[in-house]
Amino acid sequence: MRVRNRLRVTGIVQGVGFRPFVYQLASRCRLSGWISNTSEGVVIEAEGEEEALQVFLRALREDAPRLARVADVEVELREPEGTDGFVIRESAAQDRRLALIPADVAMCDPCSSDVSDPSNRRFGYPFTNCTDCGPRFTIIRDIPYDRPKTTMAAFEMCSECEREYHDPADRRFHAQPNACPACGPKVWLEGGRGSGVGGQRDKADATSAAANLLAEGRIVAIKGLGGFHLACDARNAEAVRELRRRKGRSRKPLALMVRDIEEARRLCRISPEEETILLSYERPIVLLEARERTGIAPDVAPGNRHLGLMLPYTPLHYLLFQTSPPALVMTSGNLSEEPISHRNEEARTRLAHIADAFLMHDREIHVACDDSVVRPVLGEPMPIRRARGFVPGPIDLGIEAPPILACGAEQKNTFCLTVGRWAVPSQHIGDLDSAETLDYYSRAIDHLTRLFGINPAIAAHDMHPDYLATRYALSLEGARKVGVQHHHAHVASCMVENSLAGPVIGVAFDGTGYGTDGAIWGGEFLVADLASFERAAHLRYVPMPGGAAAIERPTRMALAHLLDAFEDEADDLAQKLLGFSKAELAVLVRQIERRINSPMTSSMGRLFDSVSALLGICQETTFEGEPAIELEMRADPAETASCGFEVTEGHGYSIIDTRPLIRGLVGDILARLPASAASARFHNTVVEIVADVCRRIREERGLGDVVLTGGCFQNVRLIESAVQRLEGLGFAVYRHRVVPPNDAGISLGQAAVAAAIPRREDLGH
Ligand code: ZN
Ligand code: ZN
Numbered sequence: 001m002r003v004r005n006r007l008r009v010t011g012i013v014q015g016v017g018f019r020p021f022v023y024q025l026a027s028r029c030r031l032s033g034w035i036s037n038t039s040e041g042v043v044i045e046a047e048g049e050e051e052a053l054q055v056f057l058r059a060l061r062e063d064a065p066r067l068a069r070v071a072d073v074e075v076e077l078r079e080p081e082g083t084d085g086f087v088i089r090e091s092a093a094q095d096r097r098l099a100l101i102p103a104d105v106a107m108c109d110p111c112s113s114d115v116s117d118p119s120n121r122r123f124g125y126p127f128t129n130c131t132d133c134g135p136r137f138t139i140i141r142d143i144p145y146d147r148p149k150t151t152m153a154a155f156e157m158c159s160e161c162e163r164e165y166h167d168p169a170d171r172r173f174h175a176q177p178n179a180c181p182a183c184g185p186k187v188w189l190e191g192g193r194g195s196g197v198g199g200q201r202d203k204a205d206a207t208s209a210a211a212n213l214l215a216e217g218r219i220v221a222i223k224g225l226g227g228f229h230l231a232c233d234a235r236n237a238e239a240v241r242e243l244r245r246r247k248g249r250s251r252k253p254l255a256l257m258v259r260d261i262e263e264a265r266r267l268c269r270i271s272p273e274e275e276t277i278l279l280s281y282e283r284p285i286v287l288l289e290a291r292e293r294t295g296i297a298p299d300v301a302p303g304n305r306h307l308g309l310m311l312p313y314t315p316l317h318y319l320l321f322q323t324s325p326p327a328l329v330m331t332s333g334n335l336s337e338e339p340i341s342h343r344n345e346e347a348r349t350r351l352a353h354i355a356d357a358f359l360m361h362d363r364e365i366h367v368a369c370d371d372s373v374v375r376p377v378l379g380e381p382m383p384i385r386r387a388r389g390f391v392p393g394p395i396d397l398g399i400e401a402p403p404i405l406a407c408g409a410e411q412k413n414t415f416c417l418t419v420g421r422w423a424v425p426s427q428h429i430g431d432l433d434s435a436e437t438l439d440y441y442s443r444a445i446d447h448l449t450r451l452f453g454i455n456p457a458i459a460a461h462d463m464h465p466d467y468l469a470t471r472y473a474l475s476l477e478g479a480r481k482v483g484v485q486h487h488h489a490h491v492a493s494c495m496v497e498n499s500l501a502g503p504v505i506g507v508a509f510d511g512t513g514y515g516t517d518g519a520i521w522g523g524e525f526l527v528a529d530l531a532s533f534e535r536a537a538h539l540r541y542v543p544m545p546g547g548a549a550a551i552e553r554p555t556r557m558a559l560a561h562l563l564d565a566f567e568d569e570a571d572d573l574a575q576k577l578l579g580f581s582k583a584e585l586a587v588l589v590r591q592i593e594r595r596i597n598s599p600m601t602s603s604m605g606r607l608f609d610s611v612s613a614l615l616g617i618c619q620e621t622t623f624e625g626e627p628a629i630e631l632e633m634r635a636d637p638a639e640t641a642s643c644g645f646e647v648t649e650g651h652g653y654s655i656i657d658t659r660p661l662i663r664g665l666v667g668d669i670l671a672r673l674p675a676s677a678a679s680a681r682f683h684n685t686v687v688e689i690v691a692d693v694c695r696r697i698r699e700e701r702g703l704g705d706v707v708l709t710g711g712c713f714q715n716v717r718l719i720e721s722a723v724q725r726l727e728g729l730g731f732a733v734y735r736h737r738v739v740p741p742n743d744a745g746i747s748l749g750q751a752a753v754a755a756a757i758p759r760r761e762d763l764g765h
């Protein structure tokens, strides 16, 4: 029997080779009809024998192209029209824009073969791509995703490219950024101001000229997929030092791009799981255990046992590595902590005093997007920074939500939009503490709300009144404001990505988050569902001398803990262990005792800082998280002992007394226990605290699901042992695999909470 179906396919089905796939499938099943990209997803009308349609429907889900993600197929029965043949229709813009937009994808193997085959017309062409690979998110100006709505609109396809684009049997059928040397973007090299590098604009040999400069120890700005990188030879100690000096970045580790997986294996110890992450088409930077004596300059990652490695992901990178040194520093093209530069003019100005030369091209980057960073945890990737390759990948909220803009936190900011049942977190924006970053933030919000056609009905925000993201939310006219407590947002973000409705035990350990009592929270055990939470336990409050100044100087925070734990002996210990002079100490102790600019905090991050300072590992912070990272790096894996702690009942919740822990650690230090063993004992103690408190909560409330979240859980030593310990106690343990545990995850959590809070009007108030 002949039937006709109208299908609406939603998910990631645009710009991923879905239409050619459907075209070929329909032809194989002898179906007639059409397919069209609309703003609501892909719409298909297919007519033919009923059995053939069944085969077609099954294959639609099961055999979809590697980048596609079919979320839903709505089927509607239509009157057969008796038409012949199957066609791909022109896209039509529509009002409801639920279509989802693909992320940028690393070059695929067939394209790599094209580029390296001297007989291929794309031999050596740096902008080769196909429906399986290439730029997407960073070049899309508007939807539906079609060439005229991308920055490729500036390039008119030559007859050969045009033929491929219209040939359903070709790999480049409807590949929107399709290009070749005859018609596509071009690369060229420019000398930097006062660099002594000639102002050549040599197009033919631009990449090899850039490679030569790198081999000579020069710093080259390279335009990539989501912005400019600053590159230099990672084995050249002088070049790395010079890059740090010019960029104003003293100690924060620099990422490397290496020629191939063999070079990666030479530099780092890599498990098969980690290799899979490195080679994935998202091509993130992966933090891996460095080998000794590989020739990499020590200044690449001082005080760190890890290296951040990524593999080439654009044809331009592959071409560069044909002659460049095999390991290059590839750090974001910016001044320290500013947003990444992505326009040619902007890069020429902002990077003028850093780069000796610029490897430029004329394919415009519409929206900047940094490299993503992941850390393997128990063989699986844990995101540290979620950007290129992953954004704007959606996360299923499980419920239909009104349009929400969740504005995110202050540090490592991202924002998040909801589109129906999907949450779409933005790319990494950065710390919202400069005019440049704030500008990037508001432009990125404009871009994403425009792409999705969202007019936020709800603006979700942190409760911290001074966060710029909070102020942004409060200034939005016409949107209902929903304040979400920081750690509740952390817990909710981890719940959503694990499809948990709660209630759960939420362990949220981080540096700073505004609490409902006005104190700075950060060592929190919440009992939470998405709509609400209760604070079940937290670290004992200690003063944070000088507020934010205590973050830069972990010795101040350590002093606060010494005063708390030792009272009278604290002065002597502070001079001995923290290097304070008597005079400095007198001022600080007075400040703490009188609570002058010393808010109370239960922060776990600050406890890590304090211990790092007490052990003499890091006594001054040059980048966020440094004391904790170095403390983790030093921890002896063989040490099994731990220190004491006590849990006492407070006002309706438990308080974890950190004084016995500090006393125990100081005792160990005075007994000359090596810092590596002491660091391990501290980590072990934190794991014991987690286990003990979770057990108490389980006994009281019968809850068995635990989520681990917050910036402290970027610490692999901590999260791996916490997972194992809790699982050993029979808990179901959930962690982050989609968004970072740090404040970059806050916006997703805010969106989830805002979507779950019942509206007052619904409650009949
Ligand atoms: Zn390809
Ligand atoms: Zn062409």
Ligand code: FE
Binding pocket: 486, 490, 510, 511, 512, 513, 710, 711, 742, 743
């Ligand atoms: Fe946080």
